Amino acid sequence: MRVSEKVAARLKELGAELRHGVSLADQTSLGIGGTTDEILLRRYEAIPEIMRLLADENIPHKFLGGGTNVLVDDGELSFVVLHLPSTTPGMRVEGNAAYVDAAADLGGTVTFCAKRDLGGMEGLIGVPGSIGGALRMNAGAYGTQIGPHVREVELYRAATGEIETLRGSEVRFDYRHTSFAPDDVMLRVKLELPSKPFKEILAGIKVCNEKRRGSQPLNQKSAGCIFKNPPGGSAGRMIDELGLKRHRVGDAMVSDRHANFFVNVGHATCADMLKLIDEVRERVRTAYGIELENEVIVWRN
Numbered sequence: 001m002r003v004s005e006k007v008a009a010r011l012k013e014l015g016a017e018l019r020h021g022v023s024l025a026d027q028t029s030l031g032i033g034g035t036t037d038e039i040l041l042r043r044y045e046a047i048p049e050i051m052r053l054l055a056d057e058n059i060p061h062k063f064l065g066g067g068t069n070v071l072v073d074d075g076e077l078s079f080v081v082l083h084l085p086s087t088t089p090g091m092r093v094e095g096n097a098a099y100v101d102a103a104a105d106l107g108g109t110v111t112f113c114a115k116r117d118l119g120g121m122e123g124l125i126g127v128p129g130s131i132g133g134a135l136r137m138n139a140g141a142y143g144t145q146i147g148p149h150v151r152e153v154e155l156y157r158a159a160t161g162e163i164e165t166l167r168g169s170e171v172r173f174d175y176r177h178t179s180f181a182p183d184d185v186m187l188r189v190k191l192e193l194p195s196k197p198f199k200e201i202l203a204g205i206k207v208c209n210e211k212r213r214g215s216q217p218l219n220q221k222s223a224g225c226i227f228k229n230p231p232g233g234s235a236g237r238m239i240d241e242l243g244l245k246r247h248r249v250g251d252a253m254v255s256d257r258h259a260n261f262f263v264n265v266g267h268a269t270c271a272d273m274l275k276l277i278d279e280v281r282e283r284v285r286t287a288y289g290i291e292l293e294n295e296v297i298v299w300r301n
């Protein structure tokens, strides 16, 4: 989607940067996705005005974080993408509190806090993505989730059209799901983390890194786990038991390392990946009577 000259001029006045014809394949860890205009939100204060402009002009939009948990449609996209610039995201520690911009890298934040003797997030070290995305999805791994550490979130709230600060207790953090609205834009977070000596945190980080390296296809293009685990079960184990590792549609393939990771081994399209997801879901439904739910967020045209 290409925005009009009139909208482009207004965005410029509002301090946003507009990029035409950006490829989402270049911005997502799956390496899949068509092209559209991208709006870089350089001034947080202008976000409410920008959202009003998009609503007034009937411009559909989606907000892209780190691009590590999203499967984007092929071709010319019917929506624009909003993005927070990630060049110098703020991170600051004060006592046991860490104040972090949503555009900051999750792993980078874990390390930054560790160096200041703040732990509790070791399990999240290898989870790719931004702090904003981690908040929205309540990212988790190896027994750690980000939700319990959240004390405050500054965000653009779609419900009020304003920038607000919510207390952590006002947000529901469930398994890979939160009470944030789809149109809310995470801006900053205050985390509260337990004091721990750097060396101890580092030892925990190393254990998680080794586990992850041993079980996940880290050097391939993926969006992490494709399906949520069903209550009490493991999507990866079920798919593996059905012998579906290496099953492929075009260049979209079930990883031979971890069966809940679907990888792009070449030039997979969104259509390939969606077909693979459907085929695997169907096989699991038939064999186990369980309907697997997507963990990856799908952006259809």
Ligand code: EPU
Pocket: 140, 141, 142, 143, 215, 223, 224, 225, 226, 227, 228, 229, 234, 235, 236, 237, 240, 257, 258, 259, 260, 295
């Ligand atoms: N398993 C298999 N075959 C496979 C994959 C897994 O038999 O191909 C078995 C394992 O041996 C293990 C069980 O299934 O007994 C669970 O596997 P694993 O420990 O790898 O954890 P998971 O439940 O598949 C979850 C998260 C991951 C997170 C890991 C580590 C979900 C959907 N996945 O995976 O998160 O990294 O635990 O804590 O909750 C993600 O969110 O994208 C993600 C990758």
